[in-house]
Amino acid sequence: MIALLNPKSARWKHRLPLSILSLGAALEGRYPYELIDGNLDRDVSRTLLRTIRDKNCEYLGVSVMPGPQLAEAIRLTQEVKAAMPRVKTIWGGYFPSLHTEVALNSGFVDYVIRGEGDRALPELLSGNLNAPNLSFRDGNRIVHNPKASATDTNQLRPLPYHRFDVEKYLNKTCLGSRTAVYHSSFGCPFLCGFCAVASVYKGKWMGRDAHSIVNDAIAMRDRYRVNAIEFVDNNFFVSEKRTAEVAEGLQGKGIAWWGEARPDTLMHYSDSTWRQMAAGGCRMIFFGVESSSAEVLEAMDKGGTQTPGMVLGLAHRMKQFGIIPEFSFVLGAPGDDAGRDIDRDIRYIRRIKEINPSSEIIIYVYSPVSFDDAPLFQKARQFGFEFPKRLVDWLEPDWMDFDLRKNPHTPWLRPEHIDRIMNFERVLNARFPTVSDIRLRAWQVAVLKTLGSWRYRTGFYRAPYEIRFVANRLFKYRQPEIEGF
Ligand code: B12
CATH class of the missing domain: 3.20.20.70 (Aldolase class I)
Incomplete structure (x- = not known):
């Protein structure tokens, strides 16, 4: 049995975690698995440890994007390894695909699958250490198996939506x-x-x-x-x-x-x-x-x-x-x-x-x-x-x-370069509030526009504290680049 974990990656607007869902599709009927989504689970540590213990999981698979999801992935993988050192941990997703050796040198990640996991994961779980896209430690050296040829997306199996309460996503x-x-x-x-x-x-x-x-x-x-x-x-x-x-x-x-x-x-x-x-x-x-x-x-x-x-x-x-x-x-x-x-x-x-x-x-x-x-x-x-x-x-x-x-x-x-970018962005976002934040009320949009207008018109972007205060503190303005729209 493998527990597949999507660590928390967003504070709102939770999307179906397609990474672990597509790995589930690859395993369905072949190898038993459990899916755990840290975005919706309020006590993910407990769920994870309980699932691994109760279902006697031999493996933990973690999907890892850089950013806050990485921090959660590190914390949870360490927790599992500390509580149950026998569990083999597998990381996949963009972060370990790019930073494979750093992950494998951490002492708590046993395997990394680089790029697509649809073929590699079932092979690894069947005990094949020659699985494509797989990297692992062998004594003091790190082995990187060659990549498989590109996944034929038409051959992928249907996603096991029934494993989640889709309504919540x-x-x-x-x-x-x-x-x-x-x-x-x-x-x-x-x-x-x-x-x-x-x-x-x-x-x-x-x-x-x-x-x-x-x-x-x-x-x-x-x-x-x-x-x-x-x-x-x-x-x-x-x-x-x-x-x-x-x-x-x-x-x-x-x-x-x-x-x-x-x-x-x-x-x-x-x-x-x-x-x-x-x-x-x-x-x-x-x-x-x-x-x-x-x-x-x-x-x-x-x-x-x-x-x-x-x-x-x-x-x-x-x-x-x-x-x-x-x-x-x-x-x-x-x-x-x-x-x-x-x-x-x-x-x-x-x-x-x-x-x-x-x-x-x-x-x-x-x-x-x-x-x-x-x-x-x-x-x-x-x-x-x-x-x-x-x-x-x-x-x-x-x-x-x-x-x-x-x-x-x-x-x-230099810091002034970063400031220039951030200040301009703040003024721009106020002058033209994003349509993608549908929680913003008409009056909030009007307030932001008023605050942003004169600065945008005159090109005076420096120190837009008033915008920052209103947008972040009062309206909790969402930035589509961090959380998606
Ligand atoms: C949806 C999404 C998000 C969502 C979160 C989704 C979620 N469910 O939690 C949100 C909007 C929150 C988000 C945020 C960010 N994201 Co994002 N996101 C995506 C996006 C668009 C789709 C992910 C997806 O569902 N893919 C579909 C699945 C099927 O593919 P996959 O995830 O790659 O999974 C396959 C393999 O990677 C592998 N695999 C994945 N996990 C695992 C685990 C195991 C155990 C194994 C064996 C294999 C494996 O097997 C899977 C099947 O083949 C991707 C782009 C993309 N198309 O993938 C970017 C992407 C992953 N995000 C990216 C980034 C950088 C971020 C941010 C860090 C920064 C930013 N400013 O965008 C933030 C912060 C995240 C955080 N809070 O931690 C980058 C990562 C690249 C990099 N530099 O490493 C991507 C690739 C976008 C890009 N083109 O730059 N993201």
């Missing part, structure tokens, strides 16, 4: 009153140097066929009265044909949807696909824009055909089709003049807002991702950047902030 969002999540592809065909997905999937992308996505979506609607779906794929829109077929299949089905994309991919879509997307329920798309500078995009290995001008065209085009763009930026990449780059990005964001005021803007501060092949990561290293050597060091408050891409350990960024 259907959220009210700006898309609909009963929003579910769905994952239809692994990886991404691009190799952006700041991106964990590129580092883990090395430019591979494998997507489920449109008809099975549509069938699954309709089944969720019929079974759980789902009326909105977030396609949480890293890059949902890779294939125009697939997108058009999904949109056609969902037309008139009462399901609004959202997904993540690259600006150039969607700029190359035809008008007829865009019309089909709008008619088929697509309401909002998240784009990785990253920067306003062609040189920075090149330094980031963004690839493709994206240019700064293209994104302005995209903002305009989406206005015509009535689909809201969420434009995400990575400010503060290593360069010779970080201050100049940040100011240029700020001007560019303002320009986007002029063209399409409904554009949502999401700002991250560049935090290096472990990606040895990427020149951007090499450059960060030249500036003296280093990841923590010990797993527990990730619990330091500074490294937690790093994970949330808010205050990184990045030597090329």
